[in-house]
Amino acid sequence: MHAYRWPWVIPAVSAAAILAGVVLTGLTDEALVPDTTYLVVDAVVGLTFPLVGALIVTRRPRNPLGWLFCLGGAGLALQALAGGYAAYGQAHGWPGNGFAAWLVNWVFFTGFGPLFLLPVLLPDGRPPSRRWRGTVGALVLALAAVQIMLMFRDRIWVWGREEPNPFGFLPTSVLTVLLGITVAVTAVAGVAALAVRVRRAQDRRQLLPVLAAAAAIAVAALIDAAPPDGLPRLGVWLEALTLPLLPLATAVSIFRYRLFDVEVLIRRTVVYVIVTGLLLGAYLATVATFDTLLRQNVGVPLLGTAVVAVAFAPVRDAVQRAVGRLLFGNRDDPATALRLLGQRLETSVEPTRLLDGTAEVVASTLRLPSVAVLAADGTPVSVVGGVPESGVRLPLLSGGIPEGELRAAPRSPGEALSKLDLAVLDDLARQLALALATVRLAREVQASRERLVIAREEERRRLRRDLHDGLGPGLATIGVRLDLLKLTASEELREPLGEVRQLTRELVGDIRRIVHDLRPPALDELGLEGALEDLVLEGAPDSGLGPTVAVGIPAPLPALPAAVEVAAYRIGQEALANALKHANASHVRITVRTASERLLLEVRDDGRGLPDPVVEGVGSGSMRERAAELGGTLRRTSSPGKGTIVEAELPL
Secondary structure (H helix, E strand, O other): OOOOOHHHHHHHHHHHHHHHHHHHHHOOOHHHOOOOHHHHHHHHHHHHHHHHHHHHHHHOOOOHHHHHHHHHHHHHHHHHHHHHHHHHHHHHOOOOHHHHHHHHHHHHHHHHHHHHHHHHHOOOOOOOOHHHHHHHHHHHHHHHHHHHHHHOEOEEEEOOEEEEOOOOOEOHHHHHHHHHHHHHHHHHHHHHHHHHHHHHOOOHHHOHHHHHHHHHHHHHHHHHHOOOOOOOOHHHHHHHHHOOHHHHHHHHHHHHHOOOOOOHHHHHHHHHHHHHHHHHHHHHHHHHHHHHHHOOOOOHHHHHHHHHHHHHHHHHHHHHHHHHHHHHOOOOOHHHHHHHHHHHHHOOOOHHHOOOOHHHHHHHHHOOOOEEEEEOOOOEEEEEOOOOOOOEEEEEEEOOEEEEEEEEOOOOOOOOOOHHHHHHHHHHHHHHHHHHHHHHHHHHHHHHHHHHHHHHHHHHHHHHHHHHHHHHHHHHHHHHHHHHHHHHOOHHHHHHHHHHHHHHHHHHHHHHHHHHHHOOHHHHHHHHHHHHHHHHHHHOOOOOOOOEEEEEOOOOOOOOOHHHHHHHHHHHHHHHHHHHHHOOOOEEEEEEEEEOOEEEEEEEEOOOOOOOOOOOOHHHHHHHHHHHOOOOEEEEEEEOOOEEEEEEEEEO
16 A cells, blocks of 8 residues: 555554444344443544544654554554444354453553643654653653553453452552552643744744643643532543544644645645545444434434435535535635725825735635735745745736736645636735835835925925024114114205115014924024923922922933924923923923934923823824824823823834
């Protein structure tokens, strides 16, 4: 048999063993099988664990995890078969039923022990680090010791019926305690090992489902080791519910996050394996139900077969859809894919950040390992899993203008995306192209706005300098000359000269007002630091009972653009006025520094904080607008009773 196919014999044989064990147990008188709780555990583990084990073994035969999955399921499947044979065989005098009963008592641990050891070794089959080798070795020795002791316990247990063990001499009560402790310790160790791996993993999503499943199993194992009063089987039922979570979580990590890089052919077989398992379960449930209700064995298997025949088509279709969504996302439902992308675009507050997270939406929608949205110049705009070097490259066009490119990597190396995948990507690309165009236009508008503001402030600074240094002094000189002329002029000329002199004074006043309105004079006379200190002096109350205000500039500021100086000054002026009027603070501090080509301004007070809810007034809106028109940001944070912090970042 081909090396990549024969491991599938293990889940097939396990399923057949469980089927035989369940049927034989169901056909046995209830008095001989009073407790079949553990048979449920055998069935769920024997049907689920070998499937994942075969998947891993076919791809990574040297990884012991696949074999441990298979061994775990096969051990419990063998217990189900041995238990059914022992129970039915005793009632009908079959040969070897005593050996089968003895086998039930220890063969389950052949699967149960490796089952709890799996989380310690996931995902590479080795301990998390060298420090864990001693722990793993101790656990293996403990499991082996319990396995041997179970063979020689003094009682044989088969589905709730006990009898003396002819080979036994070890007290069952002691072994039960040792078994519970060993399983609980191994389960907790598995959770701890997985937690260490998750903390160190580059892609934590691969192991988080497995960690959650291992934690649930550990809780069930602890409850089974020390069951609450009145509920002796609670732990067993919890184990029956939680144990299948481990292969399910491992399958999710394999298919969705490519934990073991499973080949395409193997993944396609999952649909048929799941369908087989579900239909087998339906057959067993039907046989057991009708056998219990009708108390007749004749025709019951036929009823089960009929149920399977009727349910095959709808179950197959439902499983195909579910597995398709798990493996390939919403490629069969383009409307859902477009809706998810539209919802992501709608949540963006700033137009320039419209595409944030869109690559992740595309990747999660189609279950792709990496997706990148690139601008027209090749700059990554949104990336998840790195920029794919191979795979699909779709141009993003809007109105015939190239806006960028959408890159998508295949789900596995060598696996080409299907026509359905490409059709959905093409639909998504149209929306992404429009979004990229919107982002480009928004950035162009923002850049144009910044240039206009910078040019406006630079022109205002030039005009102020020219008016202050040129026209103003010139008019003042004219006024002085007029005064001199008035002293020496005749009586007829003095009155007209006085009128001209008054007009000159009015022009000088107008020039001064224009100069003051063009730009805060303190900025040109004192610089930003001095202008802020001047603000502090102007805002200090005459009584001296107000808050203490300090200006801190850790390092000398470089030459600043006029627009940045004005914006920082006005923001600081408004924030300081708010702190003095409304904060009821004791201390206010203004800090200005530069970092990474940005000017950082902070106004911090220790007052009562912002009201809840915060209502933004004209002054706060003005501060935010001044920062935004330069491409900067403004944040206001506050804690009740701990003051308010106003932070502005302005690009230089």
